[in-house]
Amino acid sequence: MSILLSLRGLKVAFPVGGSLFRAAKPLKAVDGVDLELSAGEALGIVGESGCGKSTLARAILQLIPPTSGQVVWLGRDISAVSVNAMRPLRKDMQIVFQDPLASLDPRMTVGEIVAEPLRVHAGELDRTQRRERVQDMLQRVGLPADAINRYPHEFSGGQCQRIGIARAMILRPQLLVCDEPVSALDVSIQAQIVNLLQDLKREFGMSILFVSHNLAVVRRLCDRVLVLYLGKPMELTSTEELYERPLHPYTRGLIAAVPLPDPDVQPSRLGSVLSGELPSPLSPPSGCVFRTRCPIAEAQCARAVPELDEVRKGHHVACVKWQSVEQG
Amino acid sequence: MTETPVRGFWGDAWRRLRQNRAAMTASVVIVLISLLAFFGPAFSPHPYDAIDWDYMAVPPGGGNDHWLGTDRLGRDLYVRTLHGVQISLQIGLLATVVSLIIGVLWGATAGYLGGRIDGAMMRVVDIMYALPYIFIVIILSTLFDRGNIYVLFLAIGAVGWLTMARIVRGQTLSLKRKEFIEAALASGVGTWGILLRHIVPNVIGPVIIYATLTIPQMILFESFLSFLGLGVQEPQASLGSLINEGAQEMESAVWMLIVPAGFLVTLLTCFNFLGDGLRDALDPRDR
Numbered sequence A: 001m002s003i004l005l006s007l008r009g010l011k012v013a014f015p016v017g018g019s020l021f022r023a024a025k026p027l028k029a030v031d032g033v034d035l036e037l038s039a040g041e042a043l044g045i046v047g048e049s050g051c052g053k054s055t056l057a058r059a060i061l062q063l064i065p066p067t068s069g070q071v072v073w074l075g076r077d078i079s080a081v082s083v084n085a086m087r088p089l090r091k092d093m094q095i096v097f098q099d100p101l102a103s104l105d106p107r108m109t110v111g112e113i114v115a116e117p118l119r120v121h122a123g124e125l126d127r128t129q130r131r132e133r134v135q136d137m138l139q140r141v142g143l144p145a146d147a148i149n150r151y152p153h154e155f156s157g158g159q160c161q162r163i164g165i166a167r168a169m170i171l172r173p174q175l176l177v178c179d180e181p182v183s184a185l186d187v188s189i190q191a192q193i194v195n196l197l198q199d200l201k202r203e204f205g206m207s208i209l210f211v212s213h214n215l216a217v218v219r220r221l222c223d224r225v226l227v228l229y230l231g232k233p234m235e236l237t238s239t240e241e242l243y244e245r246p247l248h249p250y251t252r253g254l255i256a257a258v259p260l261p262d263p264d265v266q267p268s269r270l271g272s273v274l275s276g277e278l279p280s281p282l283s284p285p286s287g288c289v290f291r292t293r294c295p296i297a298e299a300q301c302a303r304a305v306p307e308l309d310e311v312r313k314g315h316h317v318a319c320v321k322w323q324s325v326e327q328g
Numbered sequence B: 001m002t003e004t005p006v007r008g009f010w011g012d013a014w015r016r017l018r019q020n021r022a023a024m025t026a027s028v029v030i031v032l033i034s035l036l037a038f039f040g041p042a043f044s045p046h047p048y049d050a051i052d053w054d055y056m057a058v059p060p061g062g063g064n065d066h067w068l069g070t071d072r073l074g075r076d077l078y079v080r081t082l083h084g085v086q087i088s089l090q091i092g093l094l095a096t097v098v099s100l101i102i103g104v105l106w107g108a109t110a111g112y113l114g115g116r117i118d119g120a121m122m123r124v125v126d127i128m129y130a131l132p133y134i135f136i137v138i139i140l141s142t143l144f145d146r147g148n149i150y151v152l153f154l155a156i157g158a159v160g161w162l163t164m165a166r167i168v169r170g171q172t173l174s175l176k177r178k179e180f181i182e183a184a185l186a187s188g189v190g191t192w193g194i195l196l197r198h199i200v201p202n203v204i205g206p207v208i209i210y211a212t213l214t215i216p217q218m219i220l221f222e223s224f225l226s227f228l229g230l231g232v233q234e235p236q237a238s239l240g241s242l243i244n245e246g247a248q249e250m251e252s253a254v255w256m257l258i259v260p261a262g263f264l265v266t267l268l269t270c271f272n273f274l275g276d277g278l279r280d281a282l283d284p285r286d287r
Helices: A053-060 A083-092 A110-121 A127-140 A145-149 A157-169 A187-204 A215-221 A239-244 A249-256 A266-272 A322-327 B009-018 B021-043 B077-113 B115-130 B133-143 B149-175 B179-186 B191-227 B239-248 B255-282
Strands: A003-016 A025-038 A042-046 A068-073 A093-096 A175-179 A207-212 A224-229 A232-238 A309-312 A315-317
Touching: A003 A053, A025 A053, A025 A207, A025 A224, A025 A232, A042 A053, A042 A215, A053 A175, A053 A207, A083 A093, A083 A110, A093 A157, A093 B179, A110 A127, A110 A145, A110 A157, A127 A145, A127 A157, A157 A187, A175 A187, A187 A207, A187 A215, A207 A215, A215 A239, A224 A239, A224 A249, A232 A239, A232 A249, B009 B021, B009 B255, B021 B077, B021 B255, B077 B115, B077 B149, B077 B191, B077 B239, B077 B255, B115 B149, B133 B149, B149 B191, B179 B191, B191 B239, B191 B255, B239 B255
Parallel strands: A042 A207, A042 A224, A093 A175, A175 A207
Antiparallel strands: A003 A025, A003 A068, A224 A232, A232 A315, A309 A315
16 A cells, blocks of 8 residues: 655644743654554544644644654655645645534534635636535535535534534545544444544545544544554554554553443453553653553663564554563 | 525625614614715705804794704704714714724734734734824824815724724634634635635624724714814814814703704614624624
């Protein structure tokens, strides 16, 4: 399969607390991510709140400028291209947001919202043709035909997310970035939206970058998963491998934290759930950033930053003690 | 199945405004007063600046053809008031439109671009706030002919946009962090497209409310300038200058105050009702 997107040492830092007299401190939201995404692949990015998942998604789309590193899109480094040069490329990379209602302009009808990417990138279409495309796409994502003339606030959260997906898919992009698209929705609606994304992927064959903190949803949809912690990649492997044989203590903790609908099993698992708080990203721990919460951390973990090594075929992990995780 | 008609944002707003009885009544009254002010004087035998030596300071209904009486100098009050409404409306509307356009574009640009550009643009506003506007008006009126009402539009408009720019900038700052702006960016919409298609329509609610408050403000501001001798010059009249003259005679000839004041109050009330209706019509979320 051809490589659609690759990230090389991607870093994003925000200056924090600067003033006229004091230099700002960099908050490293994304700290060195290497990744390759093939055409047609669905990759999940998981981690706790504040680990840099959403920043990573936005940096890939150049909505936030990366501090260093490269974003290579179809063989071309787009991390330094101008805003104007970026515009035509946006046709092939679209995004679905977390808050369905906030991502739709309250002053526009659903038809205008979904047609907006067409206005920018498909100027050759006239009004009727545009309307036809919009109508088709609305139907495709499961919205009623009269939705086109109504306003976003008339719809439920799940329907608004369908509108957001319709807008993202109307140009048939090669990459669809989903930034926690279901975390603001009811559980029953979540399943519908995930199914819709699955159907669209089957039909249009685009790649999906699925950012989520919900491991169950990621397992359903994704081929591979990247685990992030404080902006650093912890583990990267196929979905099956990750859930069956996690090699990073953090991944283990995340999987253990997924609630099971079984009252006999659930309480006994809580012992292995992660404890403690996420350290401040302004002053991350030395060495391995996870060591402050790691159940098996040793003195050596504070000294050197572990590399993301390929320890099995296609299974990358950034932990010096991955072998002891595998055994115990 | 019948095809539902294409309705844009403005089409919907118009439909909602038509259903608002108070706002529709107010706009009908505004239109009627405006028509009367612009065409009424032509149908009267008296020009607004002609002195009738036989009827000086006569009250309304005195059995002559001065329906609303005359002023101290024997000029027909009905025609003078209509003339005043005409001048005041022109100044109020034009100054508001000027301040609206400058203020909205300035505020939205500063708020959306942010950073140093925002800082520089808002410092300009701060400095203009700090300048006493009376000086600006005095300087402008010494540069041009005194009593030239177009200089008045310019002066009033140049002062009036500052608050509008601040209101719009504040709204824009909160809007630009919204995800729908990010969605537009991700779709490749350019800066001007985002400003004009997303930011401006979303700030229009507070802008309309403020604008309806600005029209009476501008009318009052003009009358204040007239009082200082910098505004409309005799024999021309505005509602402000007529009320001013009337107030000096209110103990002996109260109609000289009541006639122009009645027109002013009616107009301002109607503008407020219309503004209310426009706000409801332009904000679908409040329905």
